[in-house]
Amino acid sequence: MTRILDVARMHTIARVGQLDWPWGIMAISLGVNLLIFASVDEAAPGKNTTGGLLSLYIVCAIIAAASISQVFPFALGMGVTRRTFYLATVLVNVVQAVVYGVLLYLLNLIEGATGGFGIELRFFRIPYIDVDNGLLQIAVYAVPFLFLNFLSVFVSVWYVRFGMNGLLGAGAALILVTGLLVALITWQGWFGAIWQWLSSQHQISLLVGWPALVAAAAALGGMAAIRRANA
Amino acid sequence: MSVVAAAGLTKRFGEVTALDDVTFTLTGNKIYGLLGRNGAGKTTLMQLITGQNNGISGDLTLFGERPYENERALSRVVFIKESQTYPTTYQVRHVLSLARRLFPNWDEDFAQSLVDDFDLPRKRNVRKLSRGMLSALGVTIGLAARAPLTFFDEPYLGPDAVARQLFYDRLLADYAENPRTVVLSTHLIDEVADLIEHVLLLDRGKLLLDAPSDELRGEVMEASGPAGAVDEFAAAHRVLHRGQLGGAVRASLRGSFDNAERMRARKLGIDLAPLSLQQAVVRLTTERTNTR
Numbered sequence: 278m279t280r281i282l283d284v285a286r287m288h289t290i291a292r293v294g295q296l297d298w299p300w301g302i303m304a305i306s307l308g309v310n311l312l313i314f315a316s317v318d319e320a321a322p323g324k325n326t327t328g329g330l331l332s333l334y335i336v337c338a339i340i341a342a343a344s345i346s347q348v349f350p351f352a353l354g355m356g357v358t359r360r361t362f363y364l365a366t367v368l369v370n371v372v373q374a375v376v377y378g379v380l381l382y383l384l385n386l387i388e389g390a391t392g393g394f395g396i397e398l399r400f401f402r403i404p405y406i407d408v409d410n411g412l413l414q415i416a417v418y419a420v421p422f423l424f425l426n427f428l429s430v431f432v433s434v435w436y437v438r439f440g441m442n443g444l445l446g447a448g449a450a451l452i453l454v455t456g457l458l459v460a461l462i463t464w465q466g467w468f469g470a471i472w473q474w475l476s477s478q479h480q481i482s483l484l485v486g487w488p489a490l491v492a493a494a495a496a497l498g499g500m501a502a503i504r505r506a507n508a
Numbered sequence: 509m510s511v512v513a514a515a516g517l518t519k520r521f522g523e524v525t526a527l528d529d530v531t532f533t534l535t536g537n538k539i540y541g542l543l544g545r546n547g548a549g550k551t552t553l554m555q556l557i558t559g560q561n562n563g564i565s566g567d568l569t570l571f572g573e574r575p576y577e578n579e580r581a582l583s584r585v586v587f588i589k590e591s592q593t594y595p596t597t598y599q600v601r602h603v604l605s606l607a608r609r610l611f612p613n614w615d616e617d618f619a620q621s622l623v624d625d626f627d628l629p630r631k632r633n634v635r636k637l638s639r640g641m642l643s644a645l646g647v648t649i650g651l652a653a654r655a656p657l658t659f660f661d662e663p664y665l666g667p668d669a670v671a672r673q674l675f676y677d678r679l680l681a682d683y684a685e686n687p688r689t690v691v692l693s694t695h696l697i698d699e700v701a702d703l704i705e706h707v708l709l710l711d712r713g714k715l716l717l718d719a720p721s722d723e724l725r726g727e728v729m730e731a732s733g734p735a736g737a738v739d740e741f742a743a744a745h746r747v748l749h750r751g752q753l754g755g756a757v758r759a760s761l762r763g764s765f766d767n768a769e770r771m772r773a774r775k776l777g778i779d780l781a782p783l784s785l786q787q788a789v790v791r792l793t794t795e796r797t798n799t800r
Contacts (some may be wrong), residue, residue, distance in 0.1 A: 283609040291597035291607060347595040353560055354592045355610050379642065472725040504577070507561050 378419030541704035
């Protein structure tokens with residue numbers, strides 16, 4: 278366990294990449310949104326929502342991918358096993374998702390208490406993902422990190438293991454399968470049924486349950502792929 | 509117990525056979541020279557021993573265990589290579605701080621004194637280091653880790669002569685105080701000839717030589733003199749190389765040169781001199797080309 282923590286430090290030691298960039302970019306996004314919405318005299322009702330928060334998730338996913346392609350060869354060079362490296366990576370991503378979830382929840386509360394920073398902005402309290410229960414709200418913020426980061430980690434591991442041809446080959450296969458699936462669904466007229474199933478799902482299943490399941494599958498897939506990867 | 513033992517070790521990359529039926533043993537507390545030309549299989553061998561690669565046939569053990577994904581065995585090894593990459597955001601101090609926790613025998617004072625000796629800027633981004641500084645960072649980790657098995661794969665291509673000498677001096681001094689098994693892989697054979705106690709010579713994936721360096725020095729000689737005399741003398745040995753200029757011949761020979769042999773050479777009017785380690789390696793690895 279100590280060794281996993283020592284290896285986890287490989288991800289966190291250069292704070293500038295892991296912490297400063299994602300939150301810095303999100304802060305800029307928030308600032309720009311504040312300026313824009315403050316300069317609009319009277320936003321139409323319901324039009325004061327922004328998707329600027331997405332920037333935080335995207336930057337984190339990019340960093341997660343880089344953490345594999347850059348830190349993995351270094352870790353291997355320092356005599357760390359693939360297994361230890363991967364467990365440390367999972368640990369960092371899970372802890373980070375929870376901590377960032379809590380931070381976003383606190384910002385959500387601040388936004389609510391200040392009347393949307395005085396201009397009714399909904400940067401953190403985005404409709405549909407804004408839930409009543411505090412713990413649930415943290416999960417709603419945290420799980421998308423896991424979802425995006427583990428998919429991103431999986432793609433990066435795939436690249437390290439199989440190279441550019443492996444990555445593009447998998448991408449081509451994915452496009453082909455998705456295309457065939459869409460064609461099949463269209464041909465059979467299944468879209469109505471799929472839509473019905475989606476709308477019958479509980480909000481929490483869609484926001485937390487299913488993404489968490491996909492994240493877990495991607496995490497396990499990454500573990501299987503990295504065990505035989507060489508830097 | 510052996511530090512590393514390989515038996516019939518073979519590694520193929522598709523059609524290419526990088527290592528071909530290699531058998532040897534590394535024992536404790538010795539400085540080995542892993543020599544050979546580019547593409548001879550040196551780096552592949554070190555990668556296999558340090559668990560960076562797998563997919564072998566034959567047998568390979570590190571401290572009695574299989575190295576691949578073996579935490580316990582790998583934590584006793586440090587592998588410093590010229591081609592090591594670092595994450596773009598790392599500074600020198602980050603690398604050292606991580607290494608301190610990863611290597612159980614790490615000596616922090618020694619590491620800091622090496623950083624000072626090599627003038628390494630602690631707060632500089634690793635990607636902005638010059639080639640020489642990058643090598644110095646690797647050498648610092650390799651020495652301060654004090655791992656029971658230490659590999660240096662071409663660690664000093666970057667540094668200038670002064671820094672290289674500093675490396676040799678520090679390596680020897682620290683080795684004397686903290687004996688361990690060191691494997692130096694390099695092209696600069698003459699520079700390290702005095703350090704190396706045992707030579708492993710790879711050529712096109714095959715282990716051509718596995719011998720103490722003293723023995724090798726006595727085994728490979730150059731005989732020069734009149735053509736007839738040299739050829740008569742050479743008949744009792746393996747001719748690695750023969751060059752003729754007019755009536756004079758220079759021949760690189762491999763064999764046993766005891767006192768009787770040396771007397772015979774003198775009587776024939778032949779000048780017999782040992783080849784340097786580098787010349788011996790060159791002659792041994794080019795033998796095939798010459799005799800073809």
